[in-house]
Amino acid sequence: MGISQNEQQSISALVGQYTQLPGALLPLLHAIQSDLGYVPDSAVPIIAKGLNLSRAEVHGVISFYHDFKTTPVGRHTVQVCRAEACQSMGSRQLEAHAKQALGIDYGETTADGAVTLEPVYCLGNCACSPSVRIDDAIYARVDTDLFDDLMSGLLTEEGASK
The missing domain is CATH 3.40.30.10 (Glutaredoxin)
Structure with a gap:
């Protein structure tokens, strides 16, 4: 499932805000989930590139913590x-x-x-x-x-x- 242009811009903006923060991945994932309600799979490459991590590292963290949702959830x-x-x-x-x-x-x-x-x-x-x-x-x-x-x-x- 793809993300809209607005969601992609939101994710990119959040990545920019967290780039210089040591250990930025978890706070960034929480910020994305807070903003969108979930962390879309299509956000992984944006996050990985922005934080200079592999896609596997980003996906590993998302899948390890059960609180991160990868599909939209109820209100x-x-x-x-x-x-x-x-x-x-x-x-x-x-x-x-x-x-x-x-x-x-x-x-x-x-x-x-x-x-x-x-x-x-x-x-x-x-x-x-x-x-x-x-x-x-x-x-x-x-x-x-x-x-x-x-x-x-x-x-x-x-x-x-x-």
């Missing part, structure tokens, strides 16, 4: 904890419900582009399992009803901001 990210404490408190059932309610599997985005569903392996909220993170907010003791309420509130909020 909101919903993560269901799959760690042992959450599993023991019902996260498997919550996970199945989330997939069914959203109509997607892990790693997928709803057709309207609103939500991407991801697994996560510990949110550090074990005493209040099961936990869910929506964007940057962590919710505790989430059952199917609370999940539905959170999704309803998220989608209502999103509809109001359009």
Whole structure:
């Protein structure tokens, strides 16, 4: 998937801003993802050339860190904890419900582009399992009803901001 001329210019401008920074690759990748929502594969050659790295080095860093996305994601990210404490408190059932309610599997985005569903392996909220993170907010003791309420509130909020 190619990138638009505007995205290419944005990436090139960001590369220019980070060129002189020691250890620039990670901060640059974060800046690109913050700006575009993901790091497109077609950005790798631009980044490699700008930072005098090989394409393999750039790709290796992107693929090593799971937080870097290489395809567009939803406007909101919903993560269901799959760690042992959450599993023991019902996260498997919550996970199945989330997939069914959203109509997607892990790693997928709803057709309207609103939500991407991801697994996560510990949110550090074990005493209040099961936990869910929506964007940057962590919710505790989430059952199917609370999940539905959170999704309803998220989608209502999103509809109001359009």
